[in-house]
Amino acid sequence: MSYLKLEGVEKSYGAARIIRGVDIAAEKGEFVVFVGPSGCGKSTLLRMVAGLEEVSGGEIFIDGARVTDLEPAQRKVSMVFQSYALFPHMSVRDNIAFGLKMSRVPKAEIDRQVAEAARILRMEDLLDRKPRQLSGGQRQRVAIGRAIVRHPKLFLFDEPLSNLDAELRAQMRVEIARLHRNLGVTMIYVTHDQVEAMTLADRIVVLRAGQVEQIGSPKDLYERPANTFVAGFIGSPKMNFLSATVTSRNSDRVELAHPSLAAPLSVIRRGGNGAEPAPGDTVTLGLRPEHLGLEAGDSRIELTADLAESLGGATLIYGQTAAGESVTLQTPGWRSLDKSERFAARFDAAQAYVFDKDGRAF
Amino acid sequence: MNPRSRGQILHALGLIAVLVFTIFPFFWMVSSSFKTQADLLASPPVWLFRPTLANYADVFADQKVIDAVLNSLIVALGSTGLSVILGTPAAFALARYEFRGKSDLWFWFISNRFISPIVLALPIYLLGLQLRILDTHLVLILVYVTFILPIVIWISTDQFRSIPRELEEAARLEGASQFDIFRRIYLPLGLPGIAVSAIFGFIFSWNELLYALVLTRRAVQTAPVVATSFMSGYELPWGKIMATGTVIVLPVTIFALLVSRHMVRGLTMGATK
The missing domain is CATH 3.40.50.300 (P-loop containing nucleotide triphosphate hydrolases)
Structure with missing residues (x-):
């Protein structure tokens, strides 16, 4: 016991x-x-x-x-x-x-x-x-x-x-x-x-x-x-949540589409008790700010800059997707971006999270 | 003169007026106690006079006055002490526990004071007569406790309520019993409130005249009773009355000064953020 x-x-x-x-x-x-x-x-x-x-x-x-x-x-x-x-x-x-x-x-x-x-x-x-x-x-x-x-x-x-x-x-x-x-x-x-x-x-x-x-x-x-x-x-700054659509799925991966994604995103399923997705379903894509960057990564998402906050060692960049969702990214070093400047945030698909429409991981 | 300093002057004048009004009778009593009978009866009153201690010599030569001050001390300390011993645990219960009839009990404590004392004087006299305790310290102490106990309970309950509940919870976790919590935490931290209620109680007992007149005869006359007793007969010994008055007021003043140290709040500071 x-x-x-x-x-x-x-x-x-x-x-x-x-x-x-x-x-x-x-x-x-x-x-x-x-x-x-x-x-x-x-x-x-x-x-x-x-x-x-x-x-x-x-x-x-x-x-x-x-x-x-x-x-x-x-x-x-x-x-x-x-x-x-x-x-x-x-x-x-x-x-x-x-x-x-x-x-x-x-x-x-x-x-x-x-x-x-x-x-x-x-x-x-x-x-x-x-x-x-x-x-x-x-x-x-x-x-x-x-x-x-x-x-x-x-x-x-x-x-x-x-x-x-x-x-x-x-x-x-x-x-x-x-x-x-x-x-x-x-x-x-x-x-x-x-x-x-x-x-x-x-x-x-x-x-x-x-x-x-x-x-x-x-x-x-x-x-x-x-x-x-x-x-x-859990995690700081808070995870970004984007509303995406399922395009296809199999037992260990789902493929998602989002207006700001350059190409469909193939995400590894981490498991959970969420509902089994079907193509066409709306799901939530989760991206941690510390996993988003400006240089490296196999996937990219197009953003419009809002504001950049430099903390010295790192910079927090606040942007918006084409759908108007706010996205925060944390990159090392000093960065400055003009307001409304368009830029691409890069990330590894392996570090993305998906949740069903009730917010449960699957 | 700018408006601000004029305001301050008016303020000060107002304060002085209030001060003179309240202190003058006291001043008159004390100064008169040092006057000879001729100076006392002078008209218009004399402000400058040759002070005499004859009145005090008179007072202290009178065994009746000494006994009366002693009686007053016994009765005031007894009734105040008993009220604090009985009232603080009651206040602890009222402040920290929920029980049936709590609000009724609370109202009963307050409503006790709605009744004019003179209404109860005769019933209490008859009760004292039946119990054969008239003209004893005990009867005055018991009657005064009924007046002082509600004051102790109200003030202490309020004080106990302001003590952070976490202190009690911390003590409970540390294995303290209810009585430990009361004695080691509530009593020391509630001391300012308990002291205030003790001062009120002591002053009340010390000055009380009505019941002291009704319930005592010769053996246990208190100071106020003796002071009034000088007025009987064919002459009015003003000097002696005033000196007795001064002697009566002194112990209360000393007592209030002694305990007022505890009235300073802020003992609870540092307990919690």
């Missing part, structure tokens, strides 16, 4: 169904990320694992034991809140020691554990400060320290980095990844930021409107998105 298992978990507030039958399994030591747009229910799901929200239906198991009806403390999980939730009237030391004091751990043992956590998080010299005397990143570390000392079965993170500025966020992301590697514990991490999801996760759970859209490794989700929602959510 998996280390953490959610079976048909449901949550309703009156008539509103927030979580609609979620099944998730995670192994010991895995880093699982719940990702999705705001309001998709990812935080609610995490709070249900923690025991802070009651489950309306389904079961939750941790380390083989059913915990669905257990009190939060009995589940042996620790949580790092988005707001950190440090106790403002207590010193850093007392904040970290709080859980140990509650479990009546002997004083000497508490001191040893707190010192150990402070060493891991490199904040030995902050122990006597109050939370208000700390910066955002330091508060974050105290919150993590409070979680570490209890040696929980699960670490839960609820959007822990969203209150930090961009630079600190990147730094803390690396620290959390290092912590996971060093402690070898199971972590569940909630975020709306796909970059955090891609960089931290062993396994990503993409949620939308209280339902699981896809579960898989970052590579899986990037290479084989189950539908246009996952395809658009």
